Amino acid sequence: MPQPRKIVITSALPYANGPIHLGHLVEYIQTDIWSRFQKMRGHECYYVCADDAHGTPIMLRAQAEGITPETLIARISKEHQQDFAGFNIGFDHYHSTHSVENQYFATTIYERLKAQNHISRKTIKQFFDPEKSMFLPDRFIKGTCPKCKATDQYGDNCEACGATYSPTDLIDPKSVISGATPIEKETEHLFFELAHFNDELKAWTHQGHLQTQIANKLDEWFESGLRAWDISRDAPYFGFEIPGEKDKFFYVWLDAPIGYMASFKALCDRKGLDFDDYWGKDADTELYHFIGKDIIYFHALFWPAMLSGANFRTPSAIYAHGFLTIDGQKMSKSRGTFIMAKTYLDHLNPEHLRYYFAAKLNSRIDDIDLNLEDFAQRVNSDLIGKVVNIASRCAGFVVKKFDGKLCEDWSPIALALYQSFLDKSESIAELYERREYVQAMRDIMALADKANEYIDDTAPWVLAKQPNQQAALHESVSLGINLFRVLITYLAPVLPDTALKSADFLQLTSLQWRDIEQPLVGHIIKKFKPLMTRIEAETLIKMMDASKGDIAAQAPKSTLGSTEATKANPASAPDPVATEIEFDDFAKIDLRIAKIVNAETVPEANKLLKLTLDIGLGQRQVFAGIKSAYDPSKLIGKHTVMVANLKPRKMRFGLSEGMVLAAGPGGKDLFLLNPDDGATPGMRVN
């Protein structure tokens, strides 16, 4: 056994603007498995995390809900922690970036960087909302795309034609917050001079701190040159004020990673640990950050540069993972695959998901897929059919025939089999250590197969009927129980709750990795109770249905995609109501019920479907930008609503004689209007 190591582990901080979903959980489960593994191995290991609580989206959402940001983030933090607890994520401490510790470290780091001349100032031009008196991030400005004239596009790029531009290029820009026309205004911002650390970072990224895939990716970034990082935001902003400045705040991404330190500091205060042992410049302890591949830039460049420049230690390693897809596709609200942690917990066992993720996770940054059918099969077969079954099929004999007592003496064959299980201990540990969980799970399941084969070979149910074979029977089932104990020990980082239940069944007080070196002899076990039940296909369907329901219930305030990448995305705020109009203006619009008599894709168009609509008075040809959300064959025969008197528009693909009505942000999330039963083509909509 090597010397106990001192280890700090973190997962990326979830943003306090939305619920935890299965995509987040890949990371927390991956990290938690590693943390539990290290603890089982006898190391001194601390796993800390926190809510990332600052920034414009949080400020605005709090306003929209009529509460203070502090109230909002307190509520979200509670929700997050409930979800994490539900999945048995065992943080040693969970904190918030809106905390005194974080303010202290953010300020300290900033001041040290400033003292070393790593902070510069530059005046930039930015859009400003005159009604709300605040500067607007690009994503909070919408307008017409200067290139393709698509309306309602964000300030940074056009979702219709893919063009990128600056918000000042938008035609008819509007603030997403107030609807006002923004004005351009100059403002002075503070920048962190990342380029000062160019050589140091180049070296650091190739010293084994990163996965090779990532180190290579970073080389591309080095080639294009490191730019200074804008770290200030103007008031009003929910965050920490920058010392020595007026009405300037730290950008949320500056104090987010510092939250790792803050959380650990809070843990130190609680437990009497020495913070500098872990974060001081010359600390010889280990520090690991688990993150999603979307936030590599922040963690592999800004973060070590900030730490180094401020005279703190840099991380031992950064471990990035890929995204989660569900049934091979990105999580989608309309398909019900946007599954919240809570929704999952309402229907399924968290340990099942932990196992499935473990069975798919390796040390690389490839995306992993949650294939629901495979999920059920894999979990049922591996965990219930193989592992738990071993205990289940042996325990009855032990309890009924031997009063729950395991045998004392083992034959050479039994000893050899047990030893063969122990022989795998270090190689499985090595796989956990290297985060090759896939291989670890395979190896453990191969052992489970061996255990089942042994039971089959010795056939305790046959021995039980032969009075002179009681000793053989006793050994067979006792060894079965012992092998189960080894397996559940190996699986304990992945299945903490099942391990705990197993420990109770086996009457064990400890489930450390090394405990298995001493087999259970003459030991009393309890009556067996099912440790886990199977996943039913029906339950999965129910969960998917519930997910769709969740989306409907809280469509306007859901979060998107990955961990933190969407921080600046104001998807949470519904668009403001447009300028008031007269009834006459409304009456001009001739809306009609239309039957879709034909729908086909337009080969050269990315987003368009060509629809033929029957409105009673004849047929109309309409091009609609809904290809991403609808399969044309499924539209035929449906009724919807169209603007019948819209001036026809010549498009590259033909004449479009009207417009169908649909709601939603775009992509998969587009929803055609559908009249209630009874409406027939041609009816006017009032």
Next chain:
RNA sequence: GCCUCCUUAGCUCAGUUGGUUAGAGCACCCGACUCAUAAUCGGUAGGUCCUGUGUUCAAGUCACAGAGGAGGCACCA
């Protein structure tokens, strides 16, 4: 537009520096068994290694081109 990565059995994935008949688990099918949560054990079957061209004595593995997918850059971080 430029760049990187991925594509192996119905599903999920292994395939070492190019070297015999390409592997595993699950599912399927057949047989055995009945201790066990219809679990387990044995066996059969299942592959144009995305496509094409090339390098080589030899290509899943190397090169080039193409298709599909993911991501990055150009804008932002």
